[in-house]
Amino acid sequence: MNSRHLSFPHPEPPKTKIRLYPVFLPFAGCPFRCIYCSQKLQTGTDISAAEKTAKEIFALVSANFARSRKSISLGFFGGTFTAMPLKDQLLLLNMALELKRLGAVEHVRCSTRPDCVNEETLNLLKNYKMDMVELGIQSFDDYSLSDSKRGYTGEQALAAAVRVKKAGLELVIQQMPGLPGSSASAFLKDIEITAGLEPAAVRLYPCLVMQNTVLARLWSEKRFQPWSLKKTYKLVSLALLRLWSKKIPVIRIGLAPEISLLPGIMAGPWHPALGSICRSQALATYILSRTTGKEIRQISIPGRYQSDFWGFKKKNSSAYLKRGITTDNVRLSQGDLFELVFEPNYY
């Protein structure tokens, strides 16, 4: 390639292909209910850990395995796993271990809070062959953590993340941009800290105002204003670029569109295609940043990224047009690389 040509792969690191079977344990072990949290609406279930027994999960997963012979990843979400009564943790850990022995499960994870992991709890998880811990850190910013009444400091959150890694467990960091007391700069600083921790993956859940939460009351009293969609697209796409540059996959952006979720959203940056909009905005920013000061004659893009390239409802078109990219000079390829050819005057 000479200087009239530039080629590069999609900046997003590859994600694991293994199917995740989520087990929701709404509020199980949570020391209190967080001001924004509505697990019933978010997960579409209000079945408690006690009702949805380990026995039922075992029967379902092993039956699926007998049919498909494909092992899965098992995840315990929706509560604070490591703060559940020990007997409940052991019930689920034993069940997961047995499914691993059978080959039906090859990866197990749980979600918990940063103030509920110590050496002892992490050792227990390790002893039962847990692979990954997802920490609902939400922010490292003391101001935001205090305004959001999370009950721990940024330093404690950081220490917890380090502890998980030191214990030899894979770490996933969950962040919640737009919490009370947050700002664009604090969020981008959070992303820097997260990038520095080099977690196995990140989830980003922009803060929504859900029915029957303390945040809903604060919002109705005009004491809290969630981020707009536009602000969220911009900041999340910047966060993606930073995390991708460190090869950290972002495995979820925004809450899954459960049927029960939509009527419960009172305000905040919700869009069914939030993740793909942020991803495509990040991709466009990345491509355009590679072309500064140059006019493009032709661009060839891998066919599978066509919709990412143009964005939801062709949102990226106007930014491309300013740099001479139109439908006329974009070609689809079967390859893996984006290939740009610049006008001769510009090389």
Ligand code: SF4
């Ligand atoms: S710890 Fe997590 S699951 Fe529990 S109430 Fe808070 S946000 Fe909800």
